[in-house]
Amino acid sequence: MADALIRVExxxxxxxxxxxxxxxxxxxxxxKDEILTRSNQTVGLRDINLEIYNGEVFVIMGLSxxxxxxxxxxxxxxxxxxxxxxxxxxxxxxQLDQNDLALFRQQKISMVFxxxxxxxxxxxxxxxxxxxxxxxxxxxERYERSQNWIDIVGLSGYENHYPSQLSGGQQxxxxxxxxxxTDAEVLLMDEAFxxxxxxxxxxxxxxxxxLQKRLKKTIVFITHDLDEALxxxxxIAILKDGMILQVGxxxxxxxxxxxxxxxxxxxxxxxxxVLTVKDIMKDKLVRIDPSNTGGAxxxxxxxxxxxxxxxxxxxxxxxxxxxxxxxxxxxxxxAESQLNELVIKGPTLRNSTILQDALATTMESEFPxxxxxxxxxxxxxxxxxxxxxxLSGNPAS
Amino acid sequence: xxxxxxxxxxxxxxxxxLVAIRKTxxxxxxxxxxxxxxxIETLFEPLLFFLVWFEKLLLNTxxxxxxxxxxxxxxxxxxxVKLSIGVLLSFLLIGYFGMWDNTMRTLSIITVxxxxxxxxxxxxxxxxxxxxxxxxVITPILDVMQTMPAFVYLIPxxxxxxxxxxxxxxxxxxxxxxxxxxxxxxxxxxxxxxxxEASTAFGASxxxxxxxxxxxxxxxxxxxxxxxxxxxxxxMVVIASMIGVSGLxxxxxxxxxxxxxxxxxxxxxxxxxxxxxxxxxxxxxAKRNLKHLESLQNG
Ligand SMILES: Nc1ncnc2c1ncn2[C@@H]1O[C@H](COP(=O)(O)OP(=O)(O)O)[C@@H](O)[C@H]1O
Ligand SMILES: [Mg+2]
Numbered sequence: 001m002a003d004a005l006i007r008v009e010x011x012x013x014x015x016x017x018x019x020x021x022x023x024x025x026x027x028x029x030x031x032k033d034e035i036l037t038r039s040n041q042t043v044g045l046r047d048i049n050l051e052i053y054n055g056e057v058f059v060i061m062g063l064s065x066x067x068x069x070x071x072x073x074x075x076x077x078x079x080x081x082x083x084x085x086x087x088x089x090x091x092x093x094x095q096l097d098q099n100d101l102a103l104f105r106q107q108k109i110s111m112v113f114x115x116x117x118x119x120x121x122x123x124x125x126x127x128x129x130x131x132x133x134x135x136x137x138x139x140x141e142r143y144e145r146s147q148n149w150i151d152i153v154g155l156s157g158y159e160n161h162y163p164s165q166l167s168g169g170q171q172x173x174x175x176x177x178x179x180x181x182t183d184a185e186v187l188l189m190d191e192a193f194x195x196x197x198x199x200x201x202x203x204x205x206x207x208x209x210x211l212q213k214r215l216k217k218t219i220v221f222i223t224h225d226l227d228e229a230l231x232x233x234x235x236i237a238i239l240k241d242g243m244i245l246q247v248g249x250x251x252x253x254x255x256x257x258x259x260x261x262x263x264x265x266x267x268x269x270x271x272x273x274v275l276t277v278k279d280i281m282k283d284k285l286v287r288i289d290p291s292n293t294g295g296a297x298x299x300x301x302x303x304x305x306x307x308x309x310x311x312x313x314x315x316x317x318x319x320x321x322x323x324x325x326x327x328x329x330x331x332x333x334x335a336e337s338q339l340n341e342l343v344i345k346g347p348t349l350r351n352s353t354i355l356q357d358a359l360a361t362t363m364e365s366e367f368p369x370x371x372x373x374x375x376x377x378x379x380x381x382x383x384x385x386x387x388x389x390x391l392s393g394n395p396a397s
Numbered sequence: 398x399x400x401x402x403x404x405x406x407x408x409x410x411x412x413x414x415l416v417a418i419r420k421t422x423x424x425x426x427x428x429x430x431x432x433x434x435x436x437i438e439t440l441f442e443p444l445l446f447f448l449v450w451f452e453k454l455l456l457n458t459x460x461x462x463x464x465x466x467x468x469x470x471x472x473x474x475x476x477x478v479k480l481s482i483g484v485l486l487s488f489l490l491i492g493y494f495g496m497w498d499n500t501m502r503t504l505s506i507i508t509v510x511x512x513x514x515x516x517x518x519x520x521x522x523x524x525x526x527x528x529x530x531x532x533x534v535i536t537p538i539l540d541v542m543q544t545m546p547a548f549v550y551l552i553p554x555x556x557x558x559x560x561x562x563x564x565x566x567x568x569x570x571x572x573x574x575x576x577x578x579x580x581x582x583x584x585x586x587x588x589x590x591x592x593x594e595a596s597t598a599f600g601a602s603x604x605x606x607x608x609x610x611x612x613x614x615x616x617x618x619x620x621x622x623x624x625x626x627x628x629x630x631x632x633m634v635v636i637a638s639m640i641g642v643s644g645l646x647x648x649x650x651x652x653x654x655x656x657x658x659x660x661x662x663x664x665x666x667x668x669x670x671x672x673x674x675x676x677x678x679x680x681x682x683a684k685r686n687l688k689h690l691e692s693l694q695n696g
Contacts (some may be wrong), residue, residue, distance in 0.1 A: 076598055106600030117595035120690050121613045131599040133609075162689040182599070 004051035005186065005218045006075055011048040011084030013070055013242070016041030019082045032241040044070040046242040048084070057212060057219045059233030061226060067242040068222045069114075072188050075220060076109045077101060088186065106135050110179040114191040116171045118163040118178075125150065125159040127174050131182035149177035153207070169200035176208070180215075187219045194223065205232060226265060230254075230274045238262050251279040255390065272356035272391055277349050280390050281371050281380035287311045288320060293339050297325050307367050309378055310343050316378040318343035319367050348372045351379055355387060362387050430557040441563045448509050448562050455501040463501070464488055471674065475681030487670040496645065496667050503634055503644035504671065510566050510630045514574040515623060522581025522619075523607065532582060539575040547572050547636045555640055565642030573630040580622025584615030617690055620683040627675045631668055 014022040022041035025034070032043045045067050052058045060068050073079040074086050077093050086093045088108060096104060110131060118127050126133075129146035150156055153173040163171055172192060179187055193201045209232060212219065223229050229236050230250045237247045238261075246258035254271055257263040288296045288308035300308050300322045310317040317340075324342050347361045349371045362369050368381040409415075455463065467488060472481040491500050525532045550568045558564040588611050596610045612619075638646030645664045652661030 078594060078598060102600040102602055104600070105598060111595070111598040113591055113595055115591050117589070117591035119592060119595075119610065119613075121687075130596075130609075134596075134599050134601045134605055164689050178599075188598075 003054040005054045005089055006050070006052040006220070007087040008048050008050040008074070009085045009087075011045055011071075011074065011086065012082045013044035013067075013074070013079065014041050014082045015044050023082065043242050045074075045081075048242075048244055050237065050244070050247070052218060052220060054218055055216045056234040057221055057232050059221045059223060059229040059236045060239055061223050061229040061236060062239035063224060066239045068224070068239055069190055070242075071239065072190050072220055072222055075186070075188055076105055076111060106131065106182065108184055109186040109188065110182050110184040111188040111190070112172070112175045112179045112192040114194055116163070116168075116175045116195075118171055118174055120163055123160045123162050124155060124166070124174055127163065128177045128181050130178055135182075145181055146177075149181050152180075152211070153177045167200075168196050169204065172196060172204060173207075176204070180211075185218060187217045189219060189221045191222050191224065193228065194225070201228075208232065226269055227274075230269065238265060251275060255279070272359065273354055275355050275390060276351065277353045277355065277358050277371055277382055278351040280355070280386045281351060281382050282368075282386065283380040285309055285368070285370075285378070285381045287378070288339070293325050293328060293342065296320060296339055297322065300325075309370055309381070310339065311378060315376045316348070316370060316372050318345045319370070320344070321367070346370075349382060355391060358382065359387065359391075426553065426556060434557050434559075438558055438563070441558070441567075444509075444513075444566070445563050448505070448566060451509060452502055452505040455505050456498060460492060460497055464492075467674075471678050474678040476685065477677075477681060480677055480681065484674050487674070491667050491670065494663055494667075496648075496664060499643070499645045499648065499664070500667055500671070503631075503646070503668070506562075506566060506569065506634065506637075506642060506644055507627065507630050507671070507675075510569045510573060511623065511627050513566070513570050514577050514626045514630070517570070518574045518577030518622075518626070519581050519619065522578045522622075523585065523611075525578065525582040526585035526611075535578070539579055542571060543575045547633055548639075551636070551640050560641040562642060565637040565640050568640065569630050569633045569637050569642070572633045573626045576625035576629065577619070577622040580618050580625070581615065584618030584622075585611045587618065588614045614690060617683060617687045620679065620687070624676060624679050627679070628672055631672045631675075634668060 012023065012026065014026075016022060016039070018039060018041060021039045022035050022043060025039060026043060026046060030038065032046075035041060035043050048071060060071060062068050070079060074081055074093075075088065077086070077096070081094075088104075091104065093101075093104070119130065122130070125143060125146050128149055129142040132142040132145060147159070150159060153176060155170060155173055155177070158166065158170065163174065166174065172195075175192070179189075193204050196204065205228065208219075221229075221232055233250065235247060235249055236253055238245045238253065238258075240261055246253060246262050248256075253262060254266050254269060254275060257266055286300060286303045286305045286308040288299055288310045289312075296308060296310075300306065306322045308320050308322075310320055320339060320342050321344075324344075325339075328342050346367060347365050347369055349358050349361060349369050351371050351373070358369075362382055362384055365384075368383045370381050371379045373379050464485065468481050468485050471484045472478070475481070488500075491497060521535070525535050547568075550571050551564075554564040554568050554571075558567070592614065593606060593610050596606050601609060634642070634644060635646040635649045638644065638650050645668050648664045649661050649668075651657065652664070
């Protein structure tokens with residue numbers, strides 16, 4: 001893919017004094033635990049291949065000890081791989097010398113840390129400007145840019161406070177502003193919100209997503225919390241014992257888990273809050289031209305369907321059923337009369353609605369509910385059966 | 398009968414051998430000092446010059462100016478009126494009991510010895526923190542330096558440089574430097590790894606990491622080391638007076654040989670007063686200026 005900004009190929013990381021021995025055991029297919037008991041080496045990462053695209057929020061998620069922090073630290077080479085290569089914007093990181101690596105870290109990539117890692121002896125404005133100080137920029141410029149981010153993350157008035165005088169949420173705002181202040185393309189976030197209380201975490205998640213809409217950075221976001229992963233991630237990679245089990249969008253992971261481990265992960269997710277109408281909508285439906293009832297009946301019969309969706313010039317009008325047309329023909333409505341009189345203006349859905357909000361509408365409707373876009377076009381329909389299957393944790397494939 | 402006397406008398410080596418060993422070592426060192434003593438002395442000339450200049454400065458300045466400076470330093474260091482008054486009273490008493498000049502000499506040697514220890518000790522501590530190998534080499538040397546009876550230092554120093562201010566201050570520095578080195582090393586090693594990593598992640602060089610993170614965060618520990626160094630230098634003052642370091646130590650030494658209890662006590666108390674002043678002021682200063690560092694540990 002052309003715009004893979006970060007590319008990782010065949011990455012292995014062994015912690016210990018004898019990586020060769022462990023690598024041999026890895027090649028022979030032993031598990032992380034077996035390798036630890038046999039060689040006393042820890043397999044941190046195992047055959048990682050990844051592409052992270054420009055402008056996406058890529059989530060790496062896994063339980064504690066699965067290798068998340070190890071993996072993300074390869075992207076700015078805070079950790080060197082045992083074997084394998086890492087490319088960022090087509091630069092092979094392993095080819096950089098100390099100087100170029102420092103420049104790369106100053107300009108291309110920045111990081112937010114789980115335990116904030118602020119400098120306790122510097123105040124807020126100096127902490128945020130630290131990346132610029134490293135680049136030896138003049139003080140005026142440092143403070144001007146720092147002040148800008150202070151205002152954006154909502155810390156105006158706290159410029160001269162020290163980290164110890166701030167709450168956890170405020171400290172991480174400083175951490176976020178510090179990372180953004182260097183204008184780096186890539187933002188690494190290692191469990192940046194995990195240490196915060198739920199309410200404050202939600203607050204910062206929201207702020208990050210708002211910022212991302214404007215900034216369009218490439219964000220690598222680490223979390224052990226699947227709800228958070230599903231909320232912020234465009235794509236999600238699931239890591240276990242240093243291996244990637246699955247990479248995909250939220251619905252891929254929820255509806256088609258690659259193996260039993262992923263399934264165990266997603267079992268307790270509240271799908272109704274995570275999945276949207278788009279994820280379960282079907283595009284197979286019978287479109288009916290509203291000209292006349294006879295034609296409509298024919299179309300329904302041809303498609304072996306009892307229900308048709310009336311569309312006039314790309315605009316959705318309503319539902320007709322075979323029964324009502326037949327009743328109409330038998331009764332007073334003439335065969336050639338307008339179909340309009342039989343059309344039922346039922347409920348509709350939007351494709352971005354979460355399933356929880358679509359539930360009542362879908363259950364109460366007599367027909368599969370049409371999904372309409374802003375321009376009034378019909379995009380698909382939601383079957384009650386699909387919704388129930390997805391919500392009962394019984395994925396339909 | 399089997400001869401069992403060796404059970405009661407340790408089978409020591411022959412006296413002649415021991416004497417030979419001692420002679421060889423002593424002669425070796427003597428030759429060394431005969432050949433290089435003068436060269437080393439010239440190397441220390443700037444130190445002597447500084448020492449003499451500083452001592453003269455303290456002695457030739459009117460006592461009231463010195464007193465004002467000391468009280469002012471105490472106040473601005475500690476922001477404590479009580480401590481400042483304490484210092485004022487102590488030095489008034491010291492002067493009244495005729496110990497002013499000796500106190501100035503001691504102050505000057507302590508100041509120079511401390512400066513020297515810091516200038517030499519902090520870089521060694523930094524290097525030690527960077528290399529586990531170096532740490533494992535230097536730590537036992539520091540252990541020996543700290544447990545070796547202080548008198549023993551006097552011997553090689555005197556053999557090399559004779560009697561006087563410079564050998565005196567070198568003996569004091571050797572005795573007093575271990576805490577600065579040790580605590581600089583420890584302080585840097587204990588620096589929060591997360592903060593150091595953050596600095597690296599923003600592209601800081603080794604030098605920048607040292608100046609931006611390691612030294613500032615290690616500062617409370619380093620300050621504790623400097624404090625200990627000052628205290629040890631003070632306690633070495635009496636011993637160093639045996640090889641010609643003038644100051645409060647000399648009267649103490651004289652009191653020992655002549656059994657002048659009161660004179661010994663007064664001079665001893667003057668040393669204590671200086672010690673307390675240095676200790677309290679440096680601690681109050683550290684506490685006031687480094688408070689952000691301490692309260693973040695659980696943040
Ligand atoms: N410096 C290290 N030395 C030895 N083992 C390590 C080191 N860093 C991480 N590990 C091991 O590598 C594995 C992955 O750790 P980590 O990346 O920190 O996991 P996560 O961030 O997902 O909790 C763990 O088994 C951990 O014990
Ligand atoms: Mg981690």
